[in-house]
Amino acid sequence: MTASRRTFLKGLAVAPALFGGLSSTISAYAQKAKAHGDLIVAIAKPAGNLDPHKYIGLWAVQDLMFEPLMRYGKNGQIEPALATEWAVEDNGKLLRVKLRQNVTFQDGTSWDAEAMMWNLDRWIGKPANNWMNSSRLYSGHRIVDPHTVELQFKEPVLGLLYEFSYVRPSRFLSPKSVDKDGNYQAPVGTGPWIQESASNSESTFKRFDGYWGDLPTFEHVELKVLPDSRSRMAALRAGEIDLAGGDYLAPIKATEAKALESAGIPVTVETGTTTIVLAYNPDRNEALKDVRVRKAINIGFDRAAIGQVLYQSLAEPAGSLFPANVPHAGKRFDVAKRDVEAAKALLEVAGWSGSGIREKDGKKLSLELVVSEEQMAGSRSLGEILQSQLGEIGIELTIRSVDHASRHSDIPARKYDMALFYTLGAPYEPFGTLVGLFLSTFNNGVDGKLFLDPANLDPLVLAATSASEADVAGATQAIYDWLYNEVAISPLFYAPIIWAHAPRVQGFTPPSTEYDLPYKNITLGA
Template sequence: MRTTATSAASRTGAVVRRRRGARRPLWLATLALVLVPLAACGGTMSTDGPRDTIRVAVAEEIGVLNPWDVLGQFHAMDLIYEPLVAYGDGGEIEPALAESWEVAPDGRSVTFALRQDVVFHDGTPFDAAAAKFNLEQWAGKEQFSWLGTAAVIEEVATPDQHTLVLELSKPYPPLLQELTLVRPVRFASPAAAPGGDFAEPVGTGPWVFESSDETGGVFVRNDEYWGEKPELDRVELKVLPDSQTRLAALRAGEVDLIGGGYLSPVNAVEAKAIDGDSSLELLSGEADTTMSLIFNPEGVAGDRAVREALSLATDVESINEVLYGGTENVAEGYFPPSVPHAGDRVERTYDRDAAAKVLDEAGWTMDGKRRTKDGKALELELLLVSDPVHGMMDARTTGQALQDELAKIGVTIELRVVDGAAYFEEQAAGKFDLTFATTYGAPYDPPNTALSFLKTGVETPTWATPELDRLVDAAVAASEPADLDTAYGKVYAHLEEQVAFVPITSPPRYYAVRSEVKGFEVPPHEYRLDLTGVTVG
């Protein structure tokens, strides 16, 4: 693998250049013919006149909307519950339930001035006592140890009704960013969770929970909302797990909005079909996640030559051209450029002959149609997930492409497909040679992906070494922008030197609405659903 640094000023405009070592593979041409018919479908129904309800397709059930749990549907929670601070465009931290805040010079405390005259949906005042009650449901609790903020909050002080102070065990620069998350840091009415026992979803947000079941949920306008009140009366979330069913429902006028990485994902082929449909409008935002091929260093992939050969032999450009909508989606690093402190872009080489030479020199010699070393065949198991996971909609097809291409240099790839729950269990147990992993995206990155996937001892590490532990800790502890760029740059350099991953794609974030929907904008991150300024008809 070869890397070249680019200047900070040119990061977002850098282009991955590849030295082509082979013609476009047959599987790509065949797949293109299969996918093209989707684009030929047109809209079938229009909706005339204004409506007071917007219907939004969601890929998963609403679940229990307990803000201090990690099971409820993100977007349903976002309609109801609000944070102290919000994640804006470009990672800007903006006021929400806190009007302002001040970090102590030593970084050991943060003082928030809370917004006044805010009430929960049940009429309970939102004040410092209510905020403290909520924070104490997760701060310092073992089950939330994955969240750095939970570990560093030592005390929650309430000097007066509208002032909240977080006393920290040490400076923790990502704290404000982590306070923008949906769960577990949002605020519920203490009256709706007596003694900390969650009873019903009651927040301060612009929408009030009305009902939910396995088919979806209903939310009505909060007429007492402290901020901009919604234009519409109702939001209906409709559970439609299948991607093509969602698109058909949008065309038929059964739903008004689909899209987003978690809400109801739209893939690149569907996006092209939507873009050619006059009854629909396609909206896209910058990519904020990267899907990469990762290796288990405890098995055959622990051989650096094997990792380097797989990197050289993976035709990422062709994969993106067919599966992900174009070569502009080729991933250029561990994080896409939209992520703060994403680092310099990386030039990569696709060269099948060079990959074969690396294996030859490492002692993996051809034995018929496969490679062996010391009597052991070069066989790798690729763990795949059967149901869609955020950022990995087309992982199975990508896996089949890798299997086909790597066979040409004598590497055998066995595909093992499991469901979502088993996928993460198997990954945590190290029961794989290869698998795909995706970064979290905003508002988590870069610190949360780094702490969750690039550290020794975490549940599902994508790579971990003592040196990487040290580099990640230094990056998370940095506070000044220049220091952050330098510290995270060292993390990325270590991953590149180790050939610890093969970045595949950083796809745009697609949303689609019916043409009568006005005012919807691509949100700053995938866990947000802002419908306050939206009208229908």
């Protein structure tokens, strides 16, 4: 079934009515929760294996326990964390860090140079992590004293400080939290929260009162697994949770955000650093090998109208791969405007003709779009609008909805004609996406690839990763120009960061990245 713009607007008109009668239940819950000193946060799936050197668990949950050398702050500012000072020397090939003193892991183990290098030895310089420049170019280290370490690299490392702010694999685990063979056993870090329990329904954490920094004002964090968006909204309405949001934690749709606002639930929206992208797989569908077909698709739908209807104008239509707030985002490309006649003309020239669904050599112009509500809230609705609008230019679009597990198997196996992706966002940009989602020789696990062209695209990506600081802007721009000219991808929207919280949550500020859990500065009122 297809869906029109009118259908979506009609659906939105009744949404605020769903949120009536909140104040008494929220008030009763707030009084009870305050007595227990708990912050209750929704998560869309279980936290999983929290080993910070593996790519498995929920990033934001790892952030509760594991800290980096430097932290990525607002607008990309690098802030001290487990390192208090640093210097990049030897023309960018040496990093000297001064470690914070009087810090212990949650099991009492000292944080010092030996603990730092024990952690780095678990991941740096290993092929699996060579998507990071610091790992690929690492050549050795020197412990100067118990709280000073020098890291040496073969070449200058672009984005070096950003890489040491990543949630994984750059954060620090207690050396005592592994068995005699070095196998991870428990999530023990230096952060302000200690894991108490973990199950498929919830995880609980207590405050680490030996934490070196500012202590949270509340004693516990409870993470409630609520896989369905509707269940999260119901829990917010009923006062059963305090906080939900973030694209990777417990996503809130723009339509839900507007309805929550109308009901008096505090909602915070900021422009994020991730982009929603429509990916093409020409290796699976012959029609997509023709750039004219990709161009027709790119101008065959209306980003502005979709943004107003589906995202309530909270998401900015995208012309470039990255929003301007991402380092080395490149020049701004114009947002493609819908042009039905031009799209039809491109398909005619490409040999796809006929009324209704176009055909070529007796074959219909039929494409499959894979979406996952668990991976991207609202993706099914977005797919239905694309289905309707592309149908008007003669393209038959079928939609296959998959759960999170199926997406993580189908996307890397390239079992799709088209699919919806997120770029990785801060602090991983631009090289996290450029290498992870485009370089054919890099195995990025379950994330899959936005586009593959080993002959033409790989050399551009490799040139950018090895460019000097003076040349990196031109090298990354060469990638963006190629992607734009080939219509290798279709950037759709710069995803907004949306959070909603109970009225009793005071001092909430959105996190600097989608990989952090925003517990800082929060106080729990009556």
